[in-house]
Structures are given as C-alpha cells and as structure tokens.
Amino acid sequence: MSQRTTSTATTPRVAKRxxxxxxxxxxxxxxxxxxAVACDMAEKLRLAEEQKKLASRNAWTGxxxxxxxxxxxxxxxxxxxHFLGAESARVLGKTWEQYERLERAVAFEDKAEIRxxxxxIDANYGRVDIRGNPRRRPTIERPEMPFAxxxxxxxxxxxxxxxxxxxxxxxxxxxxxxxxxxxxxxxTGDEFQVVTVGKVKGGGGPRPDGGGGGGSNDQSAINYAxxxxxxxxxxxxxxxxxxxxxxxxxHQFVPAGVGASGFAVQVGGxxxxxxxxxxxxxxxxxGYQGGYGQDTFHNVHLWVAGVVRPGEFRFAxxxxxxxxxxxxxxxxxxxxxxxxxxNENIPYGGLAWGPGLQTSVGYGLLDFDKLRGxxxxxxxxxxxxxxxxxxxxxxxxxxxxxxxxEG
Amino acid sequence: xxxxxxxxxxxxxALGLALTGGVxxxxxxSFDGDGHAETPTWSLDGKFLAFEVNRFAGSIDxxxxxxxxxxxxxSPMKLTLPGSGGGPYGGGGGAVxxxxxxxxxxIVVFEGSNQGGDYRLYYAQTTAGNAAEMIPTxxxxxxxxxxxxxxxxxxxxxxxxxxxxxxxxxxxxxxGKLSQLTDTRETEAFPQFSKDGKNLLFTRKQSGSEDVFLVxxxxxxxxxxxxxxxxxxRPNFAGDKVVYYDGARGEGIWDLAAANASGGGQTILARDxxxxxxxxxxxxxxxxxxxxxxxxxTKDHKIVLQKVDGSKTVEIPTNHKACGDPALTEAGGRVxxxxxxxxxxxxxWRKLHxxxxxxxx
Numbered sequence: 001m002s003q004r005t006t007s008t009a010t011t012p013r014v015a016k017r018x019x020x021x022x023x024x025x026x027x028x029x030x031x032x033x034x035x036a037v038a039c040d041m042a043e044k045l046r047l048a049e050e051q052k053k054l055a056s057r058n059a060w061t062g063x064x065x066x067x068x069x070x071x072x073x074x075x076x077x078x079x080x081x082h083f084l085g086a087e088s089a090r091v092l093g094k095t096w097e098q099y100e101r102l103e104r105a106v107a108f109e110d111k112a113e114i115r116x117x118x119x120x121i122d123a124n125y126g127r128v129d130i131r132g133n134p135r136r137r138p139t140i141e142r143p144e145m146p147f148a149x150x151x152x153x154x155x156x157x158x159x160x161x162x163x164x165x166x167x168x169x170x171x172x173x174x175x176x177x178x179x180x181x182x183x184x185x186x187x188t189g190d191e192f193q194v195v196t197v198g199k200v201k202g203g204g205g206p207r208p209d210g211g212g213g214g215g216s217n218d219q220s221a222i223n224y225a226x227x228x229x230x231x232x233x234x235x236x237x238x239x240x241x242x243x244x245x246x247x248x249x250x251h252q253f254v255p256a257g258v259g260a261s262g263f264a265v266q267v268g269g270x271x272x273x274x275x276x277x278x279x280x281x282x283x284x285x286x287g288y289q290g291g292y293g294q295d296t297f298h299n300v301h302l303w304v305a306g307v308v309r310p311g312e313f314r315f316a317x318x319x320x321x322x323x324x325x326x327x328x329x330x331x332x333x334x335x336x337x338x339x340x341x342x343n344e345n346i347p348y349g350g351l352a353w354g355p356g357l358q359t360s361v362g363y364g365l366l367d368f369d370k371l372r373g374x375x376x377x378x379x380x381x382x383x384x385x386x387x388x389x390x391x392x393x394x395x396x397x398x399x400x401x402x403x404x405x406e407g
Numbered sequence: 408x409x410x411x412x413x414x415x416x417x418x419x420x421a422l423g424l425a426l427t428g429g430v431x432x433x434x435x436x437s438f439d440g441d442g443h444a445e446t447p448t449w450s451l452d453g454k455f456l457a458f459e460v461n462r463f464a465g466s467i468d469x470x471x472x473x474x475x476x477x478x479x480x481x482s483p484m485k486l487t488l489p490g491s492g493g494g495p496y497g498g499g500g501g502a503v504x505x506x507x508x509x510x511x512x513x514i515v516v517f518e519g520s521n522q523g524g525d526y527r528l529y530y531a532q533t534t535a536g537n538a539a540e541m542i543p544t545x546x547x548x549x550x551x552x553x554x555x556x557x558x559x560x561x562x563x564x565x566x567x568x569x570x571x572x573x574x575x576x577x578x579x580x581x582x583g584k585l586s587q588l589t590d591t592r593e594t595e596a597f598p599q600f601s602k603d604g605k606n607l608l609f610t611r612k613q614s615g616s617e618d619v620f621l622v623x624x625x626x627x628x629x630x631x632x633x634x635x636x637x638x639x640x641r642p643n644f645a646g647d648k649v650v651y652y653d654g655a656r657g658e659g660i661w662d663l664a665a666a667n668a669s670g671g672g673q674t675i676l677a678r679d680x681x682x683x684x685x686x687x688x689x690x691x692x693x694x695x696x697x698x699x700x701x702x703x704x705t706k707d708h709k710i711v712l713q714k715v716d717g718s719k720t721v722e723i724p725t726n727h728k729a730c731g732d733p734a735l736t737e738a739g740g741r742v743x744x745x746x747x748x749x750x751x752x753x754x755x756w757r758k759l760h761x762x763x764x765x766x767x768x
Contacts, residue, residue, distance in 0.1 A: 058543075058544070090539075113487065113536075113537060116535040116536060116537055117535060117537050119534060119535060120532055120534040120535030120537065123532075123534040123535075124532060124534060144581070145580060145581045145582075145583075146512070146580075147510045147512055147514055147530075147556075147560055147563075147580045148512075148514055148530060148532070148539075149530075149539070149540075149541055149542075149583070150539055152583060
C-alpha cells in the first residue's frame, strides 16, 4: 500500500461532489424492486394465437415454446392453452408436464376424454425422481423399448434430461430400467419413486460398482470458459486522506477528497467450475476506470472474483489490486505547511496503489450463443493506506453463457 | 331303401345335433347408436375384443370391450382419433376407423382417417379410448394402412403409398426404425406375420389379379405362395399352412383355400364361403382350426370350424342369419368365437356375438 503525491500549483478547491448521492441514485434506479408482478396480457394473447397456429401445423416444439412463454407472462391461462400445452408435452415425451397440464385443463372443462387420458397415464406410467450427480451424470436405459410411440418418446425425453442435467423428475412407462448401472423398476402409483444415483450433494445413495462409475457420463472439471468484457459510465471518488505530520512539523501533502465521473472498461475471462445450480466459477479481469474533469483519475486494476450464476443473474465478488493516478486541484482542509495559497487552489498529482475489493451484480438479457449480454452494476473499494478509493458504475458487456438444459 | 336312407339321415342329424349340442346361444355385445357390427379382432390374450361399427353415414367407428368368458366385462369403449372434431383428444365424429390388430401388450393398432384426410395408423391402450398416431407424417407421409403386429410384438408391418401404390413397410419396436420391404409399382396389401415374426405374408395385385406372397423380413427374399386366375387374397398363417380366400371361380364367388407356407400345395378347404367385410380367415390360436361361414342363405345361420388338415369339421348353428366375420381366440383354456350376424327375423342391424365353442371342438 503506497501513495506518492506531489504538489504543483494552487487552484481553488473543488467543492465536494455529491458522489455518494449520484451512486445512490444509480443504485436506486438499477435495483429498485418492482412493487408488483403484472400480467403481460398483450404478450399472452400474442402467444396464445401463435400456439393455435402452430398446433394446426403440427409444429409441436413451437407450441411448447409458446406455452412456456405464456407461463412466463404470469397471466392466467385458459382451457385451450393448457389443452394444447398438454398435447405438445405429449408429442415431446414430457409425460409429467402433459399430466399436469391436463389437470389444469380439466379444472376448466371436465371432459371425459381428458379424464380418460389422465387415467391412461396413471395406469401405464410411474412417477420417478432420479437424483444424480450433475458432474457425473448417470445413464438411463430400458432393455426392452415399449411398442407405443408415446411411451418410447417419454423414455427418450428422460434420457435427454438425465444426459444434460444428471437428474430427472417426471414420469416413465412402467417397467424395468437400468439407471447408473443400477436396476430400477418403475411402478404405477401416485407417489414419486426417489432414486439417488452416485454421490449427490446433500444425499446419499448407491454408488456405481467398482468405483469405475459404470452407467455414467463424467463431465469435464470445467463447465464453461469464455470471455468477460464490460463497458459503461462510472464514478470514481476518494475520501480525504489522513494528514500525516512530517519530521519538520509540517504536513505531508494530501489531496482533498474528490469525485469524478467517467467510464470504466474491463476485459478478462470467466471459468465455470461447478455443474449443480447455482453454477459457480472464477473470473479474472483487467480493468480501467477513469474520472474526468477538474480532477482526473485513472484507475487500473486487476480483479479476481468468485462468481455465482443463479438463473440470469451474475454475482461477482473478490479482491482487487489497483493503481490509481490522479491529478487535480485541492488538498485536504487541514493540510498546512504555512502556504499562503488557499488549500482548494493547490494542485496535486501522483500515484497511489493498494489492495481492495470489488463486486458486481449483473443480469443477462441477450443471447449470443456461447456469450450472454449483461447489464451490471459494479462497485469497488481500495485503500493505499492513507485513504479509500471508491468506484461505481453501470456497465453493459458480455459474459460466458452458462450451458443449461432448457428442455 | 328310401326309409333306410331317411332313418340314416335322421340319425346323422340327431348325431350332428348331439355333437353340436343344439342351437348355440351366444352373448351379444351391445354398443351405442345404430350400425352394422363388423370385423371383430381379439387381443392376443383373448381378454379384449375390438370391432367396427359401420354407421352408413360415411363413418365407421371402432369399439373395444373386455371379455370375460363369452360375456362383455363392461360397455364397449369407443376409440377416438386425435383431431376428429374434438381437438387432440378426439370426441368428434365423421371418422373411418378400421382394420384393427393387436400388440401383445394389449395395444390395439388400426388405421383411421378423419373426414377427407389420409389414412394413418393409430394405437390405443385398453385403459383409454384416446388413440394416438403410430407414425408421424414427418417420418412417413401418405396413406398408411393394414397394420399387422408380429406375435412377439417386436415388429409392425403395414402398407404405405408414399413410394408407390402400396408397398410393404415394417417398424422395429426397439429402434423405431422404418424399413421398406417391397418397392414395386403394383399394389401390395394384407401383410400378416408368421408366429416367429420372421416372415410376412402379403398380397400383390399384378396383371389384374391378386396373388399371395411371402417375404423374409430379414433378407427381404420374396416367394410366391398362391396364385391363379381371379384373386387370392387375405392370407393368414395356420400352422405350416397359409389359408386365404380364393376367387378363381368368378366374380363374387369365394372359396376358402390353403397352401403350404413354403409355397405350392394349393387346396380348397370349403366352397362358396362368405367373404368377411375386411378380415382374413379366422385361425385358432394353435393354428389347427379355421372358421368360416357360408354365403348361401340356406346355410348362413351357422359358423363352421374346420381343421386345416381337413380331418374334422364342426358346425356351430346359431339363432341368427347371415353369420359372418368369425374370429377365434383362446383364453383360460377355452376357445371363444366372435362373429357378426343379422337377427333371424325382421330387419335390423348386424350385431356382434361371442360364444364359447370349446366343448364343440
């Protein structure tokens, strides 16, 4: 931790900027929660129309997407929407989802055909909750595939889900299966059969024979790795430093507390290290934050952060080391070396460096295949031993997409 | 001598009556609405019966009913096609649903068409009447007809016109893979599996007449089984024989014939039989017996069970007339016969009847 400052000329001291007010405003604007989750009726109506058109063309993947989109609008759905959603789930092999949607549909109109369909599912399928290790995903096989295409699709869907996540919660045709090398007999009934395969955090269960992990797909130690880059306006400020008395009785030169707005940019990379949600990893970036005006600051820093990615959010926190170069006018109020010039008019310039902390909260908005466009709010602090430096900014940028099975 | 002949005739009749136990009393299967019952088919375990009802309003419905012995376990359930006027789960009318066959897992497979639409293959389970499509149009378009399932359930055969006028295809149960077994400009129809599922009978219309062929599912090697003037149609395996309907004697005249499953050895088992609406000759589970009825109105009140080797014939008289569409099964050690018939008097619809014939054999 060190600082090196020099005095060059005297200038009027710049009034303290309401930096914290600005930061507070930014924070308020960005993270003020909405007071109510309103239903997006216009979007729901659009999706409902789209759902019907796609269903008439037997485009069931699209129908499924429309249905899931309608659920996200938070609007109440009607019989037709649930009905078609049940059919798209059936075509795609999502039997549990099909059953749930039939339940919702029959709550609107108690049709005998729908009840029969539900009874048929109850008579031929069992409920299973297969919990596997997302890093060491089990496989699920059925020695004798069923004749009925719907049942076959149901099994194929479970295979896809387990292959991508390691776990499966849903319905399977009754019969004999092999999951992660272990036999499983799926039986009809209202209760979910819970099956734990391999080492699962928070639960035990049978381990694959021989420790070799038969019937499983081992995942790489690295879930994902890609670029991080952000850019946006920022604010940088510093408190007034401590006055240190020198041997000659005078004060060490200390600039006043100042704030300056400018922009920030960061470039680096992020690596995902876990598979279980929320996914976690590590990011390292080299950043620059500048503030300009009567006082000018250039902050170059290296930031290594632990990253957590729940859903679309990205939380990052970790230590940073910063070197800051500043130039401006105005020294500490209490600085006194017998100068005749007013303190606020005394120019300063110099370097400071030291460790600190940085954090950011981001939200993904745009999809760029393996990268995600984010908006994030960041804040930082570091100290050179004599004063604290703060930074804040609202940035847009790109971060790696967390590979997730969307289904 | 005339008296002797008459006494002999009375004795034979008495003996015949003694053998058959008099007029058979069959259980009748009722169904909703009016129409002619046709083409009953038994599930492989003999516990369920699928049958058609021709409404004569442009629609043919299919029903499924559990059978206990020779009586219906409950009311027949109507099978509905998806999209038949009631959304994905059916409920509407105007469909044509015919040609049922059974998978060992009590799944009935049939062909159906919504009004004006292509014929596609559907399946339904005995737990619900909602049918679902077997093969989506994205996998194979056009008309898909005449489903047949191997007795072990591992292969399904059918006819598709996507590549011509009707070619034989198979669908593997394990992989879901579709394979085309024949590729000709002629029309193929009536596929039927052997007991081991390795061979498939079918007919081909060529040079104006229909002949019977056999194809090996694995090698696709095809050989002729029965041919001749007129049509030889609707073949079925019966042990080491193939039984079929033979129209060699002229338009509208049908005989029940047999040939060796290896080809050749064509013989006539019965003459002037009634050609069923759609079905093949009914063969018992052990392959030893074949059932038929007569076209002659003086003889059409009975169903005939005949050993395929010709060694024995049993006549089952009924209280009805115009008996037809016989179907045989074995359940719980009993041999059960299903057939359709008109009432003995008055004009009415053709009804479906079920009869335990074990003791008659």
